[in-house]
Amino acid sequence: MKIYIKDFGEFSLDPEKPLKILLPELKKIKSEKGLPIAFKLNGEIIDWHTPISASETIVLEPIYPDTKEALEVLRHTASHLLAQAVKELFPEAKLGIGPAIEEGFYYDIYYERPFTEEDLKSLEKKIKELIKRNLPLERRELSKDEAKELFSKLKEDFKLELIEELPDSKVSIYTQGEFIDLCKGPHLLSTGQVKAFKLLSVSGAYWRGNEKNPMLWRIYGTAFFKDEDLESYLNWLEEVKKRDHRKLGKELELFAIEEDIGPGLVIWLPKGALVRKIIEDLWKEEHLKRGYHLVYTPHIALRDLWKTSGHLDYYSENMFPPMELENRAYQLKPMNCPFHIYIYNQKRRSYREFPIRLCELGTVYRYERSGVLHGLLRVRGFTQDDAHIYCREDQLEEELIQVLDLVIYFLTLFGFKEYQIFLSTRPEKFVGDPAIWDKAEEALKQALEAKGLSYEIDPGEGVFYGPKIDLKIKDVLGRFWQCSTIQVDFNLPERFNLVYIGEDNQFHRPIMIHRALLGSLERFFGVLIEHYGGAFPFWLSPVQIKVMTLTDRNIPYAEKIFQELIKAGFRVEKDFRPEKINYKIRSAQLEKIPYMVIIGDKEEMSQTISVRKRSGEVIQNIKLSDFMETLQKENQIQVS
RNA sequence: GCCGGCGUAGCUCAGUGGUAGAGCAGUGGAUUCGUAAUCCACAGGUCGUGGGUUCAAUCCCCACCGCCGGCUCCA
Structure with a gap:
């Protein structure tokens, strides 16, 4: 059997032997990038331990240390090191699973008591020792029965459960020193290749994420090839x-x-x-410009409304309990859509009116389990920047393009230029006609392509009432946040019997689009705060300018400057306290105010002002009119 | 909801089985100063809530409330 390894050349290999056999030969060849961590075969990561067999020549793509894939391999081995350390220090512990994750790795472990910070420290020490011993990793394949025997001897109950469920007749195990783990790989050659690692936290996690299962302790850690990388990751966490x-x-x-x-x-x-x-002002203005009608609806409604909409059937676990009044049950709203439907139904609609776009900053209340609440990002009462569009089938694609255009417009304003977009298609359980589903999915695709947006398809992940597009934005720290969602709905028009009169003078059913662009104002605000680190751009800053005096003598002149800035429409505060200028600057700086206007005798004499920017940049003695001119420019929202 | 940790002044935090402290913020006074903290004084707390143990609880125990981290990124 021949294999071709990019950067290294062609080799022959005994099919039953692992790639490791080739090590001495590969070491002789000087690749600039050094020795690969692992290889890619048809998109799958293969390590040095894996035997490969094939009738034709196999092409392997080497994976080098500075890649995502290499990190994945490294972290997987790091998680084994963690497990090994746990087994050495706490032999009674039972192992769950221990995968590499996006920012590191974890291992789920059953133990009679929780692990403490001190345990983590001693585990780290133990891991360092294991790294130093540079234990080689070995891979073996066993039949299921052999594996069961092995792991029952080791009293690894969770592993036994896993073996039971594996589809193949053979399973693989990896060993390093005394340590044995059921694992499909891939792994490093030896533990010494783990250069930089850190254990980060412990928390409870249900076995396989199911609350009915026992709770294990999940130890999180991360690992890198270089100390600098670990350090910059830890700095990132600080940030x-x-x-x-x-x-x-x-x-x-x-x-x-x-x-x-x-x-x-x-x-x-x-x-x-x-x-x-x-x-909100910006949002309303832009929506009106784009043919939306602004509406307002109540926060509660008769509970029967939610029966008709179907929310009581499929959403009740997220709804606040009902309220009784005059023998009628009322319900705090979890969504705005039913109200907008009644706005649609205020009169007989004609195809000529379409599309009808109703928008509302609608405050909704949803029951979230107490354990998942998180600042502004996960709350129980929030305001959606909601809209519902009613249109004909032939208008769907154009409407979706318009919505995408609007969402990109807003996100760009706030400096979000990179997105992850997911298109979710028809799930197994669904309502409506599959043919219309297909058309709607196609319309979503076409719209995305028309806007030149790349996306991934999440097959079968759509909601039962229609396909959808979810959009995640990338913030300055590289984190992704889901805000926007665009959903086609075939269900509600049916349930509320929405109709319009078509060109043919017959009744037709409109298509409905739900969409939220910023998602919820609370959540979006939370994301914005983190994105800007609290230092909002000038146009968004609650306080744009602080006027401050050097001495009390300067107060009248400073007051005049203050009034002129207010008159020009800026958001200004004053700090005329008898404090040192350094003190005032420091407090304005901590408030992250974009501009400080400093007034002393020099300014007063020359009838100018001095400006200090949030960045620390100082402009001495400029004319107020010149300053205001640059501010006006900066206040104009630039969409690029 | 579940697991672990936490809850002391407006904020950040120290502390002890014998009913509490610091810094910042606040208030009063002094200082009139040139680009990130001037000095002095004062005031501020039913130590999350409710029970229990004890001669005595903020401290120990229990329950509740809230907050923080986590709860399938699968061997």
Whole structure:
């Protein structure tokens, strides 16, 4: 059997032997990139331990240390090191699973008591020792029966359960030193290749994510090939912490969530409310420009409405319980759609009116389990930037293009330029005509392509009532957040018997599109706070300018400057306290205010101002009119 | 909801079986100062809530509430 390894050349290999056999030969060949960590075969990662057999020549793509795939291999081995360390220090522990994950790895372990911070430290020490011993990894294949015997001897009950469920008749195990684990790989050659690692946290996790199963302890860690990489990852974690919207929200007085008010219920403080107002004004203005009608609907409605809509059947676990009044049950709304349907149904609709676009910043209430609430990102009451579009089938694609155009417009405003887009198609359980589903899915695809947006398809992941597009935005720290969603709905028009009169003077059923662009204002605000690190761009800053005096002598002149800035429509505060200028600058800096206007005797004499930017840049003695001119420019929202 | 951790002044945090402290913020006063913290004084807490143990609880125990991290990125 021949294999061709890119960068190294062609070799012959005994089919039953692992690639490792070739090591001495490969080492002789000097590839600039060094020795591969693993290989790619038809898109799958193959390690040095795996025997391959094939009738034709196989082409292997080497994987080098600075790639995502190599990290995955490294981290998988790191998770085995963790498991090995656990078994050495806590022999009674039973192993669950231990995969590599996006930012590191974890291992789920059953033990009679939780692991502590001290345990993590001693585990780290043990792992370092195991790395130093540079234990070679070995792979073996066993029949299921052999494997069962082995793991029952080892008393690894969870592994036995896994073996039971594996489809193939043979399973593979990896060993390093004394340690044996059921594992499909891929792995490194030896433990010494793990250069930099850290255990990060422990928490409870149900076996296989099911609450009916026993709870295991999940130890999280991460690993890299270089110490610098680990260090910069840890710095990144620090940065994430610094930008935590809950911390900044408190420090910058943007919002609060109060125990006495209720979990997951947000109060917007004046500064946060101001940012929200700016976003809302912009949103409304742009929607009106684009042919939407702005509507308002109540926060509660008769519960029967939700019976008709079907929410009681498929959404009730997310709804607040009903309220009784005058023998009628009312329901706090979890969604806006039924109300918009009644707006549609206010009169007989003609095909000529289409598309009808109704939009609302609608506040909804949903029951989220107490354990999942998280700052502004997961709450129980929030305002969706919602809209429902009613149109004919032949208008669907064009409408979707318009919606995508609008969503990109808004996201770009806030500096979100990279997206992950998912198109979810028909699930097994669905309502409506499959032919229309196909058409709608096609329309979604066409719309995405027309906008030049690349996307992935999530087959069968659509909601039962229609296919959808979900859009995730990438923030400055490289994290993705889901905000926007665009869903086609074949269900509600049916349930509420929506009709219009067509060109043929017959009744027809409209298609409905639900869409939220920012998602919820709370969540989007939370993402924005983290994205900007609390330092909002000038146009979005709740306070844009702070005017401050050097001495009390300067107050009258500073007051005049302040008034002129206010008159020009800027959001300005003043700091005329008898404090040192350094003190005032420091506090304005901590408030992350974009511009400080500093007034002293020099400015007063020359009838100018001095400006210090948030960045630290200082402009001395410029004319107020010149300053305002540059501000006006900056206040104009630039869409690129 | 479940598991672990946590809950002390507006904020960040120290502390102890004998009913509490610091820094910042706040208030009063002094200082009138040139680009990230001037000094002095004062005031501020039913130590999350409710029970229990104890002569005595903020501390120990239990329950509840809330917050933080996590709860299939599968051998």
